[in-house]
Amino acid sequence: MRMRIPTALLTAGVMALTGVAATAMDGTAALAQGRRCGPGVSKTGSGSLGTGWSLKSMYDDDGPVQGQLVVGEEFEIFTQGAGQHWSVTFTHNGTVFFSNSDDVSTATGIREVHMTSALHNTTQTMNAHAVRKDTGEVIDGTVTLPFAPPACAPNSP
Numbered sequence: 001m002r003m004r005i006p007t008a009l010l011t012a013g014v015m016a017l018t019g020v021a022a023t024a025m026d027g028t029a030a031l032a033q034g035r036r037c038g039p040g041v042s043k044t045g046s047g048s049l050g051t052g053w054s055l056k057s058m059y060d061d062d063g064p065v066q067g068q069l070v071v072g073e074e075f076e077i078f079t080q081g082a083g084q085h086w087s088v089t090f091t092h093n094g095t096v097f098f099s100n101s102d103d104v105s106t107a108t109g110i111r112e113v114h115m116t117s118a119l120h121n122t123t124q125t126m127n128a129h130a131v132r133k134d135t136g137e138v139i140d141g142t143v144t145l146p147f148a149p150p151a152c153a154p155n156s157p
Contacts (some may be wrong), residue, residue, distance in 0.1 A: 028104040037061055037152035038145075047130070047139035052078040055141035056128040060152035063115050069153035071145060073098075075128040079105040085133040092116045093125050103130075119157055121147055 040058030047053060056074040063070035073090050084105040090098040090112070098115040104110075110130075118124055124145040131138050 013153055036149065038149045041143045043141055043143050045141060047077075047132075047137045047140075048132065049132075049135055049137040051132070051137055052129070052139055052140065053128075053139050054078075055126070056142055057124070057143045057145055059114050059118065059145065059148045059152050060115070061156070063117070067153055067155055069118045069120060069148055069156035070115045071118040071124045071126065072109070072113065073126045073128065074113045075130075076112075077110040077130060077139065079103065079109040081105065082107045084110075086110060086130050087133065088112055088128065088130045090114055091127045091129070092118070093122075102133075110114075118148065120150070120153075123147065 035058075037059040040056050042054065042056040044054045054074075054076045058072060060070050060072060061067055071092065073092075075088065075090065077086065077088075082105055086103045086105065088099070088110065089096055089102045090102045098112065098114040100112070103112065108109065112128075125142060126145070127140070127142045129138075129140050
C-alpha cells in the first residue's frame with residue numbers, strides 16, 4: 001500500500017531538520033535567525049556612469065557603548081580597478097556621521113563600514129553619497145530601516 005504524506009507535514013519536517021523556523025513578519029523572524037536586532041536591509045545599483053555599488057544597513061547593540069542601540073552602514077563601490085579617488089559621505093536621517101574626501105580604491109573597490117547611535121521607535125534612513133574625483137560620477141544610495149525590535153538594546157532610548 002502506498003501512503004501519501006501531506007505537503008504541509010513534509011515541509012514542516014524538512015524545516016525542522018534543517019533548522020529553519022517559520023515565523024511571523026513582525027520582528028520575530030529576526031529572533032529565528034539569531035539576530036535579536038532584526039534583519040538588515042540592502043540595495044544595489046549603478047552610479048551615473050555605470051559603476052556598481054551596494055548599500056547595507058542593520059541595527060545592533062554592540063557598538064562603542066555595550067547595550068546601546070546603534071545602526072550600521074556598509075557601502076561598497078565596485079570600481080574594478082585600484083587608484084580611483086572618491087569622496088564618500090554617510091548620513092543618518094539627514095545628519096552626516098562619516099565623511100572621507102579622498103577614499104582611494106583597491107583592486108576590488110571601496111568598502112566603508114561605520115555605525116552611529118539610533119533611537120527606538122524611529123525609522124532610520126541611511127544614505128551613502130559618493131563622487132569620483134576624475135570623472136564626476138555620482139552614486140547615491142538610500143535604505144530605510146523600520147523601527148528596531150524591542151528586544152534589541154531594550155535599555156536604550
